[in-house]
Amino acid sequence: xxxxxxxxxxxxxxxxxxxxxxxxxxxxxxxxxxxxxxxxxxxxxxxxxxxxxxxxxxxxxxxxxxxxxxxxxxxxxxxxxxxxxxxxxxxxxxxxxxxxxxxxxxxxxxxxxxxxxxxxxxxxxxxxxxxxxxxxxxxxxxxxxxxxxxxxxxxxxxxxxxxxxxxxxxxxxxxxxxxxxxxxxxxxxxxxxxxxxxxxxxxxxxxxxxxxxxxxxxxxxxxxxxxxxxxxxxxxxxxxxxxxxxxxxxxxx
Ligand SMILES: Nc1nc2c(ncn2[C@@H]2O[C@H](COP(=O)(O)OP(=O)(O)OP(=O)(O)O)[C@@H](O)[C@H]2O)c(=O)[nH]1
Ligand SMILES: [Mg+2]
Numbered sequence: 001x002x003x004x005x006x007x008x009x010x011x012x013x014x015x016x017x018x019x020x021x022x023x024x025x026x027x028x029x030x031x032x033x034x035x036x037x038x039x040x041x042x043x044x045x046x047x048x049x050x051x052x053x054x055x056x057x058x059x060x061x062x063x064x065x066x067x068x069x070x071x072x073x074x075x076x077x078x079x080x081x082x083x084x085x086x087x088x089x090x091x092x093x094x095x096x097x098x099x100x101x102x103x104x105x106x107x108x109x110x111x112x113x114x115x116x117x118x119x120x121x122x123x124x125x126x127x128x129x130x131x132x133x134x135x136x137x138x139x140x141x142x143x144x145x146x147x148x149x150x151x152x153x154x155x156x157x158x159x160x161x162x163x164x165x166x167x168x169x170x171x172x173x174x175x176x177x178x179x180x181x182x183x184x185x186x187x188x189x190x191x192x193x194x195x196x197x198x199x200x201x202x203x204x205x206x207x208x209x210x211x212x213x214x215x216x217x218x219x220x221x222x223x224x225x226x227x228x229x230x231x232x233x234x235x236x237x238x239x240x241x242x243x244x245x246x247x248x249x250x251x252x253x
Contacts, residue, residue: 001092001126002245003099005037007155008133009148010105013168013228017133018102019046020228021237025098028238033096035087037119038104039076040069048102050090055083073106077115084122091124099126107151117158129162129245130155134223136169139181142194143203146210153219162244163221170225170232178225185223188215 006014018034025032036048039056056079061072080087091099101123109116120128132152139145156163165185170178184191188211195207224240226233 001096001099001124003091003101003124003126003128004131004241005101005103005120005128005159005161006131006133007103007107008168009107009135009138009151012133012135012138014105014133015041015102016045016228017131017166017168017226018100019044020231021234022046022100024231024234024238031095031097033091033094033099035091035099035101037080037101039080040073040104040106044102049094049096050087052080052087055087056080070106073104073109074113077104077109077113077119081115081118081122084119088122088124092126107155112154112158120159120161127245129164129241130159132156132163132165132221133168134165134181136167136173136178136181136225139167140173140177142184142191142198143207145181145184145191146195146207146214149214149221150210152221153214153217156219164237164240164244165221165223166233166237167223167225169227169229171227171230182223182225185221 006018008014022032022034033049034046035050036044037052039052040058056076058069058072058076061067061075062069065075067075132155134145134148134152139148152163152165167178167181180194184194191211192208195204195211199207224233224236226237
């Protein structure tokens with residue numbers, strides 16, 4: 001069993017990717033299960049095999065403790081951590097080869113609070129990886145792109161798990177724009193040129209320094225463009241997973 005946590009900024013396409021990739025895997029005859037780890041979601045584009053909303057209810061937390069939606073989500077994350085054994089058991093009983101875990105829109109809850117990494121490490125003893133989503137539309141500006149790189153580096157530092165980076169919603173941009181963002185992820189020079197071209201003043205200086213800091217950390221994030229609407233990039237994504245996580249083998253062993 002391989003557990004994949006889908007993480008990304010709010011609205012970056014985590015839930016739709018979970019839906020589309022699980023369907024894609026089913027067509028490829030893989031034994032896949034889907035877990036919803038977002039307690040605040042009202043409607044999902046898939047039917048989860050395991051749903052955290054069966055363990056915690058945001059509405060009653062808000063009412064009972066007089067919390068706003070974010071306060072309730074923070075409390076919910078701690079309550080999920082308390083239920084982790086039962087949730088793990090439910091996942092293990094599915095006996096799937098690959099499990100997609102859709103996480104909360106409030107990424108900082110999962111990535112930066114103590115409960116997130118605790119949940120990730122305690123959710124079964126199976127091998128795990130992170131799928132980090134860069135929203136294509138948001139990443140088209142080099143400053144946003146570099147800021148998102150920082151977020152993904154922060155996630156990496158928290159989890160220290162293999163991490164695959166996707167450029168989500170790639171159907172929303174012309175191909176040359178998508179290619180340019182992928183180039184930034186592959187070549188420092190390409191990113192540097194765009195920072196010089198597209199930014200000025202403090203933004204240029206900051207972006208350049210942030211980029212240099214990231215390169216100093218030695219973290220390299222090659223982006224795979226992907227669309228959950230057209231399924232473009234699914235094969236590349238799947239190949240990257242097999243390469244990184246199963247040494248080139250299928251997940252079904
Ligand atoms: N065109 C296009 N739209 C997409 C794609 N993926 C997601 N969307 C749209 O983007 C919006 C957000 O998608 P979600 O899958 O709900 O994103 P999310 O990251 O789960 O959002 P939160 O859980 O609220 O943070 C929805 O309107 C989706 O239909 C894609 O690949 N292409
Ligand atoms: Mg979602």
